[in-house]
Amino acid sequence: MNSSLMHPRNPYRIPPDFKELALKFPEFRKHAKQKLSGKIEIDFKDAAAVRALSTVLLKRDFNLQVELPPDRLVPTLPLRLNYLLWVEDLLLFAKPSTEQIVRGIDIGTGACCIYPILAARMKGWHFTATEADETNHKCSLETIERNCLQTHVTIIKVTAESMLNGNIDTTQLYDFTMCNPPFFDSDNFVPKSRSDKRPLPMCPKSGGSASASEIAVKGGEVKFIEKLIKESQEVKSCVRLFTTMVGHKSSVAPIKALLQEAGASSWNETEFYQGRTTRWGLAWTFCDNIALANLPQIRPKNNGKGPPPLTYTVSRERWTSKGDFTVTSVLFKTVELLICLKMEFRKVKDKKDKKAVEFIARANTWSNQRRKLREGKRLLEQGSDQPQAKKAKIDSDTHVQQKERSFYLKGLILVEETGKDSISLQLQWIEGGLGRESMNQILQYMKNNLFEK
Numbered sequence: 533m534n535s536s537l538m539h540p541r542n543p544y545r546i547p548p549d550f551k552e553l554a555l556k557f558p559e560f561r562k563h564a565k566q567k568l569s570g571k572i573e574i575d576f577k578d579a580a581a582v583r584a585l586s587t588v589l590l591k592r593d594f595n596l597q598v599e600l601p602p603d604r605l606v607p608t609l610p611l612r613l614n615y616l617l618w619v620e621d622l623l624l625f626a627k628p629s630t631e632q633i634v635r636g637i638d639i640g641t642g643a644c645c646i647y648p649i650l651a652a653r654m655k656g657w658h659f660t661a662t663e664a665d666e667t668n669h670k671c672s673l674e675t676i677e678r679n680c681l682q683t684h685v686t687i688i689k690v691t692a693e694s695m696l697n698g699n700i701d702t703t704q705l706y707d708f709t710m711c712n713p714p715f716f717d718s719d720n721f722v723p724k725s726r727s728d729k730r731p732l733p734m735c736p737k738s739g740g741s742a743s744a745s746e747i748a749v750k751g752g753e754v755k756f757i758e759k760l761i762k763e764s765q766e767v768k769s770c771v772r773l774f775t776t777m778v779g780h781k782s783s784v785a786p787i788k789a790l791l792q793e794a795g796a797s798s799w800n801e802t803e804f805y806q807g808r809t810t811r812w813g814l815a816w817t818f819c820d821n822i823a824l825a826n827l828p829q830i831r832p833k834n835n836g837k838g839p840p841p842l843t844y845t846v847s848r849e850r851w852t853s854k855g856d857f858t859v860t861s862v863l864f865k866t867v868e869l870l871i872c873l874k875m876e877f878r879k880v881k882d883k884k885d886k887k888a889v890e891f892i893a894r895a896n897t898w899s900n901q902r903r904k905l906r907e908g909k910r911l912l913e914q915g916s917d918q919p920q921a922k923k924a925k926i927d928s929d930t931h932v933q934q935k936e937r938s939f940y941l942k943g944l945i946l947v948e949e950t951g952k953d954s955i956s957l958q959l960q961w962i963e964g965g966l967g968r969e970s971m972n973q974i975l976q977y978m979k980n981n982l983f984e985k
């Protein structure tokens with residue numbers, strides 16, 4: 533799974549640690565299996581396991597309580613976030629409307645109105661969400677109540693024949709619409725199994741438990757989106773941007789032709805990568821002052837691989853005076869140094885010979901770092917007799933996402949045993965700051981201080 537191709541702000545670029553989830557959540561533990569290598573995995577073809585994963589991640593990372601019905605599509609979070617973050621990029625590019633509140637429309641919101649709840653929690657956006665399926669409508673209403681999001685999200689029951697027309701308040705100005713349409717053509721789609729263990733054919737990545745009407749429609753996604761484009765023309769005066777996800781690459785060209793025909797003033801396309809699944813995103817507008825074609829592609833550079841990490845090798849010989857030569861002690865010292873720089877942490881890997889933490893800097897604290905280091909050390913030493921490193925709360929439960937809106941730099945530190953007498957320290961840039969240059973500065977700071985008492 534190549535998670536580095538995800539949107540740069542997608543928190544699941546660093547995959548969740550299944551062992552940690554299994555230890556913390558019994559409802560997830562029952563689906564976790566240990567491989568011979570010791571690695572904890574789940575069966576992604578088992579809808580119940582995928583459902584448990586989405587549910588616990590929503591709880592742990594977004595403080596969202598969700599109950600997904602067994603016979604409905606399971607929303608996987610990496611893809612949903614890739615789409616939402618792209619919409620956010622579009623809004624930044626298109627400049628916000630004069631209104632203070634961001635207002636979106638989600639067409640076909642599904643069983644837990646996944647886009648509205650994530651966007652309301654993460655960004656404070658307001659949503660009108662439509663749903664044609666009775667069960668999904670009811671479950672989405674319950675989700676909103678359970679999470680007290682009534683001020684931000686309104687769910688409305690609509691007919692499967694309508695897209696926008698008649699469903700939205702046309703006296704209101706909306707910033708965008710979203711839609712994850714049924715991808716398949718119902719004429720060529722015969723669901724064979726609805727059991728949790730035997731996923732539907734042709735749709736293994738849906739988590740396998742979707743109802744036919746959620747994922748298939750007459751004429752397939754191109755027909756569905758054609759209707760959406762037609763109706764977008766009719767409400768163009770009250771919506772600035774229209775967007776949709778597309779499930780098949782072959783649908784992108786015919787849909788773009790339809791946009792041209794409909795007189796859209798500009799449009800843009802992107803790809804959403806998550807694991808082994810690729811989806812596409814299309815955005816269009818009828819506003820002449822938004823040139824979507826000029827939107828820069830916000831994708832990880834270097835074919836998604838990002839810049840290579842910076843590596844520094846710590847030798848047993850140099851470490852002698854510092855006690856145990858273990859991955860744990862090198863990581864603790866590293867974290868202690870980063871605490872002096874007022875960084876925040878999230879543990880992402882925790883094996884005996886390999887440990888990693890993601891760090892977030894809210895500001896550039898490493899320029900003039902010699903002076904700051906002295907101050908930081910003094911602060912750390914005040915009022916506690918615990919070893920400094922133990923105070924480093926490498927807390928995997930930190931709701932990093934909730935604070936994510938204002939950060940200066942994000943990176944990853946990987947500490948790994950590379951031989952009997954060597955441990956490597958790798959610094960990977962994720963986002964922000966001066967890119968690799970910031971990582972260079974931080975590594976230099978570590979080299980200067982790692983061996984100090």
Ligand SMILES: C[S@@+](CC[C@H](N)C(=O)[O-])C[C@H]1O[C@@H](n2cnc3c(N)ncnc32)[C@H](O)[C@@H]1O
Nearest residue numbers: 607640641642662663664665692694712713746
């Ligand atoms: C592929 S599912 C997407 C669900 C959810 N948005 C997600 O991403 O997980 C499509 C949803 O659209 C609903 N739907 C189909 N036609 C619709 C229409 N015309 N208006 C509103 N909802 C519709 C289906 O019932 C289904 O819940």
